[in-house]
Amino acid sequence: xxxxxxxxxxxxxxxxxxxxxxxxxxxxxxxxxxxxxxxxxxxxxxxxxxxxxxxxxxxxxxxxxxxxxxxxxxxxxxxxxxxxxxxxxxxxxxxxxxxxxxxxxxxxxxxxxxxxxxxxxxxxxxxxxxxxxxxxxxxxxxxxxxxxxxxxxxxxxxxxxxxxxxxxxxxxxxxxxxxxxxxxxxxxxxxxxxxxxxxxxxxxxxxxxxxxxxxxxxxxxxxxxxxxxxxxxxxxxxxxxxxxxxxxxxxxxxxxxxxxxxxxxxxxxxxxxxxxxxxxxxxxxxxxxxxxxxxxxxxxxxxxxxxxxx
Amino acid sequence: xxxxxxxxxxxxxxxxxxxxxxxxxxxxxxxxxxxxxxxxxxxxxxxxxxxxxxxxxxxxxxxxxxxxxxxxxxxxxxxxxxxxxxxxxxxxxxxxxxxxxxxxxxxxxxxxxxxxxxxxxxxxxxxxxxxxxxxxxxxxxxxxxxxxxxxxxxxxxxxxxxxxxxxxxxxxxxxxxxxxxxxxxxxxxxxxxxxxxxxxxxxxxxxxxxxxxxxxxxxxxxxxxxxxxxxxxxxxxxxxxxxxxxxxxxxxxxxxxxxxxxxxxxxxxxxxxxxxxxxxxxxxxxxxxxxxxxxxxxxxxxxxxxxxxxxxxxxxxxxxxxxxxxxxxxxxxxxxxxxxxxxxxxxxxxxx
Numbered sequence: 001x002x003x004x005x006x007x008x009x010x011x012x013x014x015x016x017x018x019x020x021x022x023x024x025x026x027x028x029x030x031x032x033x034x035x036x037x038x039x040x041x042x043x044x045x046x047x048x049x050x051x052x053x054x055x056x057x058x059x060x061x062x063x064x065x066x067x068x069x070x071x072x073x074x075x076x077x078x079x080x081x082x083x084x085x086x087x088x089x090x091x092x093x094x095x096x097x098x099x100x101x102x103x104x105x106x107x108x109x110x111x112x113x114x115x116x117x118x119x120x121x122x123x124x125x126x127x128x129x130x131x132x133x134x135x136x137x138x139x140x141x142x143x144x145x146x147x148x149x150x151x152x153x154x155x156x157x158x159x160x161x162x163x164x165x166x167x168x169x170x171x172x173x174x175x176x177x178x179x180x181x182x183x184x185x186x187x188x189x190x191x192x193x194x195x196x197x198x199x200x201x202x203x204x205x206x207x208x209x210x211x212x213x214x215x216x217x218x219x220x221x222x223x224x225x226x227x228x229x230x231x232x233x234x235x236x237x238x239x240x241x242x243x244x245x246x247x248x249x250x251x252x253x254x255x256x257x258x259x260x261x262x263x264x265x266x267x268x269x270x271x272x273x274x275x276x277x278x279x280x281x282x283x284x285x286x287x288x289x290x291x292x293x294x295x296x297x298x299x300x301x302x303x304x305x306x307x308x309x310x
Numbered sequence: 311x312x313x314x315x316x317x318x319x320x321x322x323x324x325x326x327x328x329x330x331x332x333x334x335x336x337x338x339x340x341x342x343x344x345x346x347x348x349x350x351x352x353x354x355x356x357x358x359x360x361x362x363x364x365x366x367x368x369x370x371x372x373x374x375x376x377x378x379x380x381x382x383x384x385x386x387x388x389x390x391x392x393x394x395x396x397x398x399x400x401x402x403x404x405x406x407x408x409x410x411x412x413x414x415x416x417x418x419x420x421x422x423x424x425x426x427x428x429x430x431x432x433x434x435x436x437x438x439x440x441x442x443x444x445x446x447x448x449x450x451x452x453x454x455x456x457x458x459x460x461x462x463x464x465x466x467x468x469x470x471x472x473x474x475x476x477x478x479x480x481x482x483x484x485x486x487x488x489x490x491x492x493x494x495x496x497x498x499x500x501x502x503x504x505x506x507x508x509x510x511x512x513x514x515x516x517x518x519x520x521x522x523x524x525x526x527x528x529x530x531x532x533x534x535x536x537x538x539x540x541x542x543x544x545x546x547x548x549x550x551x552x553x554x555x556x557x558x559x560x561x562x563x564x565x566x567x568x569x570x571x572x573x574x575x576x577x578x579x580x581x582x583x584x585x586x587x588x589x590x591x592x593x594x595x596x597x598x599x600x601x602x603x604x605x606x607x608x609x610x611x612x613x614x615x616x617x618x619x620x621x622x623x624x625x626x627x628x629x630x631x632x633x634x635x636x637x638x639x640x641x642x643x644x645x646x647x648x649x650x651x652x653x654x655x656x657x658x659x660x661x662x
Contacts, residue, residue: 038449078633081637082636082637082640086637086640086641086644087640087643087644088636088637088639088640089636089640091389091449092587092636093636093637093640095391095580095583095584095587096584096587096629096632096633096636096637097633098580099580099581099584099628099629099632100629100630100632100633103622103625103626103628103629104626104629106622106625107620107622107623107625107626110620110622111341111620111622227457228453228454228457231450231453231454232454234447234450235447235450235454238447238450272464272465272468272469272470274461274462274464274465274468275461275465277461278457278458278461278462281454281455281457281458281461282454282458284450284454285436285440285451285454285455288440288444288446288447288450288451289440289444289446306645
């Protein structure tokens with residue numbers, strides 16, 4: 001355990017936490033409007049594929065991320081319509097999205113590349129230090145500058161979310177929709193509209209979270225590359241007690257677990273590598289077990305809202 | 311009106327299937343294939359002759375187990391999304407006994423099936439216990455345990471029970487394999503699946519415990535006020551549901567797969583949930599849905615060979631069926647829709 005091991009571990013934690021931050025914020029925005037969304041895994045899968053394909057075609061990872069967000073929104077509109085207008089059970093429909101979106105992603109990949117294709121790779125997004133041409137020889141310079149723009153965007157969004165939900169009138173109105181939609185409606189808040197806005201934000205952020213994996217993390221797309229991050233993000237929202245700072249800390253913790261397992265795999269120590277790969281999943285179970293039963297989420301979550309109902 | 315409801319409950323999935331096939335045909339046409347020839351090939355591949363029917367039923371067998379697993383837990387109001395992990399743990403333990411214990415033949419088969427079910431039940435007990443004692447979200451826990459189980463199986467087939475240079479376990483000895491039916495691909499595992507389905511049906515709808523379990527699923531608060539031990543039912547339903555999946559895992563290993571390998575059981579858990587939802591949590595309907603899904607999978611290989619339409623089109627069709635069915639079932643429950651149906655029915659009565 002020397003200093004380089006630790007500094008590399010911390011740098012990797014920041015990188016691994018970033019997709020989780022996007023996904024957890026997506027879940028947070030959705031739940032704050034009363035929509036629990038367990039389909040993020042699926043949205044991230046289709047976002048990941050779109051990010052990969054578009055950055056391959058256009059040569060620009062930024063366009064890839066934007067396209068990932070757009071497709072995330074599109075697919076999430078199915079969820080939004082079914083849960084908001086048809087009052088489908090949110091958990092069940094999230095499950096449907098989890099089955100539909102990855103199937104769509106796999107299908108598009110097969111059709112685009114044919115059956116027996118060789119591994120196609122894309123160029124990853126460059127870190128800020130490479131764009132500005134600043135050398136990063138010490139740990140703090142690397143931590144602050146050796147990151148892609150997506151990392152800065154993620155942290156910016158965390159700050160924005162904290163301010164928006166706690167300090168602005170519009171943010172409080174938004175939260176009211178998730179807490180008690182009927183009261184919100186009496187105050188003249190557009191409940192249905194807010195829920196749709198929430199779904200747009202959620203789809204975009206989940207798509208970006210998925211696209212991060214193929215534009216900033218690995219150079220290629222494989223089925224199942226989201227690897228449960230959509231569900232871990234759901235756990236991060238619970239662990240972070242529905243506040244954006246809490247969610248950030250939870251994501252950093254899970255990102256740390258992910259980084260740790262990769263580092264330990266390299267060390268190996270004669271233990272089958274799969275045991276290290278279990279770390280993030282087991283950590284999620286442990287953390288949820290420890291924090292226990294306290295409920296702090298929006299009260300209206302999971303319940304359909306019907307305007308006509310009295 | 312009761313009859314009308316039942317009619318609609320069958321109609322919604324049927325319309326969803328039709329819509330999904332319609333979209334599937336549009337995709338096929340867009341890919342430059344003739345949808346009719348493709349569908350014909352799909353049908354032939356799945357049910358064209360006795361051999362293909364056998365293959366379809368053998369593919370349906372594991373899906374029946376995981377969909378019954380999802381169905382049973384959801385009847386009690388809890389979402390068991392961990393069917394895949396429970397299935398895998400059942401097959402891992404079964405693999406150990408079948409290949410390492412030295413027991414062969416019928417005793418080995420019986421032992422493997424029992425222990426597989428126990429392993430699945432144990433794996434499901436973890437989210438169940440965390441749910442009732444720590445108030446945990448059973449969905450997240452059971453999904454996390456899926457990943458752990460898949461990785462654990464990875465350890466077994468790449469390291470502990472590895473068969474030489476190939477990353478797979480040593481195969482189950484011939485004497486311990488489940489026997490085939492009429493020389494087809496289908497094995498006695500399919501019969502076991504059907505029996506489990508009937509048992510689940512009988513338990514849920516013909517016993518008082520089953521009634522109480524469903525009552526807990528329909529309204530937990532009301533069940534609690536009636537003095538039902540809600541927590542106990544939740545835990546037991548989780549364990550039984552996991553045991554069904556674990557039994558399926560060992561039956562699949564002894565009947566079809568014979569060794570653990572990368573990708574074993576991948577996606578079976580979520581597929582099971584989808585099928586249980588399309589079958590509207592009715593165990594027997596769920597079995598039919600599982601056979602339908604298996605037919606789409608088996609037939610798609612023939613379709614690809616005959617027309618060049620990739621097999622993933624059939625995955626899209628399956629995914630669309632679930633998307634449409636769930637939305638459709640929600641739609642028919644809307645007051646506006648019920649009012650519309652009532653208006654149509656009352657008009658007809660006036661006309662008579």
